[in-house]
Amino acid sequence: MRLYDTARQAVVPFEPGEGVLIYTCGITPYDATHLGHASTFITYDVLQRRLIDRGHSVKCVRNVTDVDDPLFAKARELGVHYLDLAAGEEARFERDLEALNALPVHSTPRASSAIADIRGFIGMVLDRGFAYEAGGSVYFDVTKFPSFGTVSNYSEERMLDYARERGGNVDDPNKRHPLDFVLWHPSLPDEPSWDAMWGAGRPGWHIECSALALRELGTTIDLHGGGSDLIFPHHECERAQSEAATGEPFVKHWMHVAMVYMDGHKMSKSLGNLVFVDALRKEWDPRAIRLGIIEHHYRREWEWEDTLMPRNAGRLAAWLACSHEESGVVDDVRAALDDDLDTPGALALIDEAAAKGLGVHEAMQLLGVHL
Numbered sequence: 191m192r193l194y195d196t197a198r199q200a201v202v203p204f205e206p207g208e209g210v211l212i213y214t215c216g217i218t219p220y221d222a223t224h225l226g227h228a229s230t231f232i233t234y235d236v237l238q239r240r241l242i243d244r245g246h247s248v249k250c251v252r253n254v255t256d257v258d259d260p261l262f263a264k265a266r267e268l269g270v271h272y273l274d275l276a277a278g279e280e281a282r283f284e285r286d287l288e289a290l291n292a293l294p295v296h297s298t299p300r301a302s303s304a305i306a307d308i309r310g311f312i313g314m315v316l317d318r319g320f321a322y323e324a325g326g327s328v329y330f331d332v333t334k335f336p337s338f339g340t341v342s343n344y345s346e347e348r349m350l351d352y353a354r355e356r357g358g359n360v361d362d363p364n365k366r367h368p369l370d371f372v373l374w375h376p377s378l379p380d381e382p383s384w385d386a387m388w389g390a391g392r393p394g395w396h397i398e399c400s401a402l403a404l405r406e407l408g409t410t411i412d413l414h415g416g417g418s419d420l421i422f423p424h425h426e427c428e429r430a431q432s433e434a435a436t437g438e439p440f441v442k443h444w445m446h447v448a449m450v451y452m453d454g455h456k457m458s459k460s461l462g463n464l465v466f467v468d469a470l471r472k473e474w475d476p477r478a479i480r481l482g483i484i485e486h487h488y489r490r491e492w493e494w495e496d497t498l499m500p501r502n503a504g505r506l507a508a509w510l511a512c513s514h515e516e517s518g519v520v521d522d523v524r525a526a527l528d529d530d531l532d533t534p535g536a537l538a539l540i541d542e543a544a545a546k547g548l549g550v551h552e553a554m555q556l557l558g559v560h561l
């Protein structure tokens with residue numbers, strides 16, 4: 191199997207052992223699941239299915255970021271406890287993914303379950319000299335980690351631009367370098383706060399995933415995933431602090447899923463240009479939604495269009511009419527998936543077989559389109 195690796199910037203062999211350790215950055219549960227989320231997690235579901243089909247056992251961990259600024263802001267707005275809001279939205283997300291026939295993952299740990307792990311992890315980074323305390327916060331010192339920037343391959347200028355755009359507080363006067371990032375910081379008065387030897391507060395944005403990956407999967411994982419908007423700063427920072435803490439390689443293969451657009455902009459909660467999965471489910475067969483997602487290659491950005499669902503409902507009907515005994519297309523579909531998870535290629539093969547009236551049952555199963 192070959193997959194594109196973000197860090198190496200090339201399609202390279204993905205050759206894990208029998209057991210495959212995968213970590214994907216999950217949601218911040220403060221609103222319903224939109225098509226962008228679904229696209230990310232259905233991509234990893236197709237990967238997981240093909241790995242199982244190839245004889246691997248797969249341990250996939252997908253965290254829930256229930257300690258985070260946007261969740262606190264939404265809870266404040268609604269006047270509810272942030273953990274109640276998170277629990278409700280997490281349950282909706284799980285229902286949506288289940289409806290889209292996503293396989294269960296090994297675990298879905300919450301950030302709020304990991305505060306002790308996070309404090310221990312920060313202690314490891316401090317002990318090894320990669321972090322410093324200032325003004326009640328703990329910062330990672332990027333100047334001590336020369337390979338900072340080798341996940342994203344971004345220039346320092348571009349990293350600074352993204353840090354500025356994505357909440358990196360580059361002008362924080364406590365920082366020694368503008369790209370240094372927070373491991374721990376004091377909480378605002380109405381935010382949750384936990385005791386720590388360097389001052390009460392809460393974890394920074396990135397440390398949760400490093401601590402959870404270590405706790406759930408160990409020091410080195412085979413594949414780390416998430417949306418492409420997480421490449422920097424999130425994944426760059428995760429890698430730096432994980433390798434600083436353990437001294438071991440963190441991730442063998444970085445795989446990112448491109449963003450979904452609507453009206454020319456990335457689908458995002460902050461812009462409000464969203465297509466929600468639960469709204470689509472009211473109108474369309476969830477199998478057609480799944481097909482609508484995977485008819486795009488995971489590395490290419492795509493734009494929502496109104497023709498997407500009718501087209502894929504038609505495709506589903508054509509496949510279901512041919513869901514009798516397998517005609518042999520499944521091996522070609524396997525080959526397409528092994529070629530950088532070429533789902534559009536796989537769909538085209540099945541479309542072609544179905545157009546000839548050939549059976550496509552096994553190939554549908556492989557893509558998670560069940561009868």
Ligand SMILES: [Zn+2]
Binds near residue numbers: 215399
């Ligand atoms: Zn993460």
